[in-house]
Amino acid sequence: MTDGTGDSRTSNQMWGGRFAAGPDAIMEAINASIGFDRRLYAQDIAGSRAHAAMLAATGILTDSDAAAIREGLLTVLSEIEAGDFPFRTELEDIHMNVEARLKEIIGEPAGRLHTARSRNDQVATDFRLWVRDQCDQAAEALTALIRALLAQAAAGADWVMPGFTHLQTAQPVTWGHHMMAYVEMFGRDVGRFRDARARMNESPLGAAALAGTGFPIDRQMTAEALGFDRPMANSLDAVSDRDFALEFLSAASICAVHLSRFAEELVIWSSAQFRFVALSDRFSTGSSIMPQKKNPDAAELIRAKIGRILGATVALFTVMKGLPLAYSKDMQEDKEQVFDAADTLMLALAAMTGMVADMAANRANLEKAAASGFSTATDLADWLVREAGLPFREAHHVTGALVALAEAAGCDLPDLGLTEMQAVHPAITQEVYSVLGVHNSVASRQSYGGTAPDQVRAQVARWTARLEGSE
Numbered sequence: 001m002t003d004g005t006g007d008s009r010t011s012n013q014m015w016g017g018r019f020a021a022g023p024d025a026i027m028e029a030i031n032a033s034i035g036f037d038r039r040l041y042a043q044d045i046a047g048s049r050a051h052a053a054m055l056a057a058t059g060i061l062t063d064s065d066a067a068a069i070r071e072g073l074l075t076v077l078s079e080i081e082a083g084d085f086p087f088r089t090e091l092e093d094i095h096m097n098v099e100a101r102l103k104e105i106i107g108e109p110a111g112r113l114h115t116a117r118s119r120n121d122q123v124a125t126d127f128r129l130w131v132r133d134q135c136d137q138a139a140e141a142l143t144a145l146i147r148a149l150l151a152q153a154a155a156g157a158d159w160v161m162p163g164f165t166h167l168q169t170a171q172p173v174t175w176g177h178h179m180m181a182y183v184e185m186f187g188r189d190v191g192r193f194r195d196a197r198a199r200m201n202e203s204p205l206g207a208a209a210l211a212g213t214g215f216p217i218d219r220q221m222t223a224e225a226l227g228f229d230r231p232m233a234n235s236l237d238a239v240s241d242r243d244f245a246l247e248f249l250s251a252a253s254i255c256a257v258h259l260s261r262f263a264e265e266l267v268i269w270s271s272a273q274f275r276f277v278a279l280s281d282r283f284s285t286g287s288s289i290m291p292q293k294k295n296p297d298a299a300e301l302i303r304a305k306i307g308r309i310l311g312a313t314v315a316l317f318t319v320m321k322g323l324p325l326a327y328s329k330d331m332q333e334d335k336e337q338v339f340d341a342a343d344t345l346m347l348a349l350a351a352m353t354g355m356v357a358d359m360a361a362n363r364a365n366l367e368k369a370a371a372s373g374f375s376t377a378t379d380l381a382d383w384l385v386r387e388a389g390l391p392f393r394e395a396h397h398v399t400g401a402l403v404a405l406a407e408a409a410g411c412d413l414p415d416l417g418l419t420e421m422q423a424v425h426p427a428i429t430q431e432v433y434s435v436l437g438v439h440n441s442v443a444s445r446q447s448y449g450g451t452a453p454d455q456v457r458a459q460v461a462r463w464t465a466r467l468e469g470s471e
C-alpha cells in the first residue's frame, strides 16, 4: 500500500504481525495521539513500573527481567524529562513510544512488559492518574483564590455597597459579604474536585483488553503502588468508561461559570461608570490609541476562556454518548479536551487570584452608590411593620409612595422631611431616619448568613479556621 506520495511503509512493530504493509499517511495522521498524549509519560512509566513489579511478585516474570524493565523505564523517564526522547509518530501513542524505546535500551525483556495487560487498561490507568492529579491542583489553586477573597472580605467587612437584583439597586450589602459569596461558591468547587477524585481513585490496571486475564496477576498490588484505593471491580467498565474525565470536566465547568460571573462583575465594577474597584496595572492593559484607557483584559479573557472548558465538556459527552462497551478508538479523543480544559482552568484561576489579591475597592464610591437608588426602601417598609404595626403589604405600598415622592423631588429617602412623610402615613415618626442610612441597614441584617458586618466577620473566621484545619 502506498500513502499517495509513493512511499511504501513497513507494518507496525508493535501490532503489525498480520499486516503486510504500513498505514497510509492520512491513516497515521488521524490515528496517532503521540502529539498530545505524550503529556501522560510520567503516569505511563509509573503504571508500567508498578505492573512489572507485580509481574515479578506473582512469578509471571523473572526478577531479573522485571528489574531490567524497571531500571530501563527510569532511563526512558530521564530521557523524556531531559527533552531528548525521540518521539515517533509511527509508534502512534505514548504507550508504544515508551515500550519501543525500552526495547532499544534493554533489549528482549522489554517485550515481556506487556504480559497480562493491554493498551486499553494502560491508557485508562494513565489518564485516571493524570486527571486525579489535576483534581488536586484545582483544589489547591481554588484554595489560593479563597485566601485572596478572605483577605478582601476581612478588610472590607463593613464597607457598604449596593446589592443588586436584575443589576438594579436592591438593598445595601457589605463588600465583605459580596466577597464571601464567592468564597462559598469556590469552596463548593473544591468539594466537587475532591468528591470526583475520591470516586475516580480506583485502578483499571489488570482489566487487560476488556475481559481480564488468565495470568495470576495481583491487581491489589498495582492499585496500591499507584495510590489507588482499590482495583476497579469490572474489567469492561474499567477500560470503557470515562466518567472520571466527565466528572472532572463537569466540576471544571461549574467552577468556570463561577469564575466567569465574577470576571463579569470585575469588568462592570472597574468601568468609569461604576468605579467600584481599581484593578492593578499588573492585571490590566492600555489601549494603543486611547491614552486614558485601562482595560480589564484579564477579567475579559477569563470570561471568554471559560467557553473552552464548557466546549470541552460538551465535546467529551458527545464522544462518549454513543459508544457500545467496551473500548472504542473514539475514546482517544478524551485527552485533548481534558488537557485544554485543565490548562485553561488553571490559568483562569491563577489570573483571578492575582487580580483579587491586587484589586483596590473604592470604599467612598461603593458607599455613595449604596445610598442611591432608594436602597433602604425595604428597611423603611420593615420599620413600618415593626414600629407602626402596618401589615407588610400596606407598608410596601406606603414605602412605594414615599419613593415616588423622593424621586419627584430628586432626592434620596433620608432627605425627605418628616412632615412630608407623615402626609403619606401619619404613623411615621422621627425614629424612621435611623433605618434610612445604609450603615444601619446592613448592621440590622443579623440573620444567619446575612450581610451584617458581624456576620461577615464570623464567616471569615469560620473559613480561616477551616483552611487552617485542612493544612
Ligand code: ARG
Pocket (backbone or CB within 6 Å): 033, 037, 093, 119, 120, 123, 327, 329, 331, 332, 333
Ligand atoms: N492511544 C489510545 C487511546 O488513547 C490507546 C489505547 C489504544 N487501544 C486500542 N485498542 N487501540 O485511546
